[in-house]
Amino acid sequence: MDALLAFLTVFTQPELLLLVGLGTFAGVYVGAIPGLSVTMAVSILISFTFSWDVYPAISLMIGIYMGGVYGGSRTAILLNIPGAPSAIATAMDGYPMALRGEAGQAIGVTTVMSFIGGFVGIAALALAAPLVSDFALKFQPRDYMLLAVLGILLVGSLSTGSLVKGIFAGALGIAIGAVGRDPLTFAERFTFDLKLMESGISFIAVMIGMFGVSEALLQLHHVDKKSVRQTIDRIVPSLATVRKHLPLSMQTSTIGVIIGALPGTGGDIAALMAYDHAKRVTKKPSRPFGQGAMEGLVAPETANNAAVGGAFIPMMTLGIPGDAVTAIMIGALFIHGLNPGPMLMIDKPDMFWFIVGALVMANFFMLLFGLTGIKLFTKIVEMPRAVLIPLIMLLSIVGAYAVNNSITDVYWMLGFGVFGYFMRHYGYPLGPVILGVILSRLLDDNWRRAIISEREDLGRFFHGVFTSPLSTVLLVAVVLIFVSQTPLWAHAKARLARKDKA
């Protein structure tokens, strides 16, 4: 009964309701601008809401978080520039849809799917939080490493065209991610004794450059071409469309919840893995993947919003952040006199149910703000290119600067923009580069942790893998996915089919 009352707090207090709404609205726009991240917005809010009570402060932050994760998809669809790392996969099929004049439809599907994913995440938080966090704690360094290897294999599905070029791009990304002082030993890697290389290359700067600037440069080729007229009569997807994608969205939401709940992995990896999953399980996509497949929007968008609820699971049950945003929220709870940790749910169950309630509310607001104002947004793509391209450049520069308030990041961003332009020109896919950067640390750090833990003995390492069911399952998945991408698999399949006939 108390739980229900706490859950309903947000719904009954107009002030809190307003703050969640305001936060979600702001979040959608913060998320849509590359470089302005939710993490940044929430950390600014800590100072801003310092003197407030804890409920209003948390309401605003939750709104921004939910809205921001969704907002990243906007620019991904309309401009091919993901507003946040978790929207990278969304651009792969969203932008082709916008090119066909279906931006409105794409945004509609994205919004509804984000809503569904968000709910799955919240439901997991409300109903199975202790269960999921116990599972997440089971992940050992070797499991994180295997997960990263599993992620690296996505290069195959993120490369359109030549796989060799995709592998090259992925390897480049891993190398970029390794630049700077190694966080475990503080040894310098690939820094060439240059001071500016010491803190590494900002991942966001690489992303904005590769997607934003290179896109602007590419568009310069056809400045005079008329922009595509967008049809916006069918924004809200029909019930039939939603029902058709429901099974897939449930699977990808589950991926989102688990990856989100793992400390150390977040919505970005979840979205990419979900995209890959969709590509594997969808027999007949509405269109080929990469050319505007609806499934290519459903998967990443359900997963990254499901990861929000997922990230709250270890935070609420153990006081361990599931991602960067929840890490800041834990700080905020401290500042407001609470002690986040395993005892929080026992000492202050109200707080838990209040957060669940606020998340539900934020999810509804996201649906509302997502489905309204699309007309205005689609106007952006209809703008003449002579206006649009400088605008993209401006946004890219502001975004890259805002990450660390560092002008060096702007130079990196521009450099990678020009580089990305030439990569595209020669048919190198950019997705794998970003994938490589995201996974670089996860792979590198955890492999070293895993092998150091086993006294650098490979035998003991594999003994560990095979005695743990979780590690074994992950290893088998890695092997299967790898083999299924080689000609060997096709041969075996063909032979099996022949045998069946005989």
Added chain:
Amino acid sequence: MKHFLLGAASALVVTVSAASAQDYPTKEIQGIIQWGAGGSTDTVMRSVTPHAEAILGGTVVMQNMTGGVGAIALNYVADAEADGYTVLMGAENPLLYKVMGLGDKDYSDFTAINLLARGTPILVAGPDAPFDDYAGMMDYIKAHPGEVRFGATGPGGLPSVITAMITTVEGGLDVISVPYDGDGPALTALQGGAIDVMPAVLGAAIEGIRAGSMKPLAIFDTEKNAKLPDAPIVTDFNAGYNTFLPWGPFFGVFVKKGTPDDVVAKLTAAYAEGAKNADFVELMDNRGFTMMGLSGADAEAFLAKWQQGTTWLLQDAGLTKASPEEFGIARPGK
């Protein structure tokens, strides 16, 4: 004539800067936090600064500037004007930069506004560890050399200092040291069983201990801690630790050396008063931090002593890149 003009001009500059110091602050102050959002340093700084702002009558815009174990932020403030409008909000790490080969600047290039508080180290084990206290752990390590996994956070981090202390006092410690990004991820790994023992700051472990998901082996202090009265202290197991304790990481607010004295005085007064705020004191107490509130000569003496003790400890454990001697850091007691 020329000389007169120059003199007049410099006199003018002096009056102008004096006037601006008196009105300080006339614009927003930039607070550079050395560590990421959500971490200990971040939480402490974001909770004390609003109280100091109120007394100062100005705004401090706080910003996290991470990277290079905090060196990026330190260098940023060191490169800014010494006018009190760029303030460094940092932790203990810079005192180790020189010997660790991480940079050529440390707090000797800064004036301490306030050394707010000190943390207490504690050795914790996972719930399933086959020992319950420090003595049991040492026996287990002796019986199973090279088996027990200790969490670490890189050279110069708290775990490396504590491990060096144990090595020095006990004359050896044969364990596997597994590096993590910080004490948060390492304590997570501890609960999942990936590591067995973690030297952490009390505040980070306290909730886990209360919930029974971590076992306190020993508090690294000379006195029992009011937050965990049942946890044993390490000096009870081995009096040898008295040489090095109390020791702990700390948080402080700094400005570049050369900042006008009255600006320093104003900032010092504001932070001294702000740190007395009841909410802040309660927050620090909840997280198990010991308030210090040092400034001026006291702060300098504290920093010098901390640096001597810690750098030589690491030097003797063979963890440094360069000897403290090269930087004129004397061996403690000499």
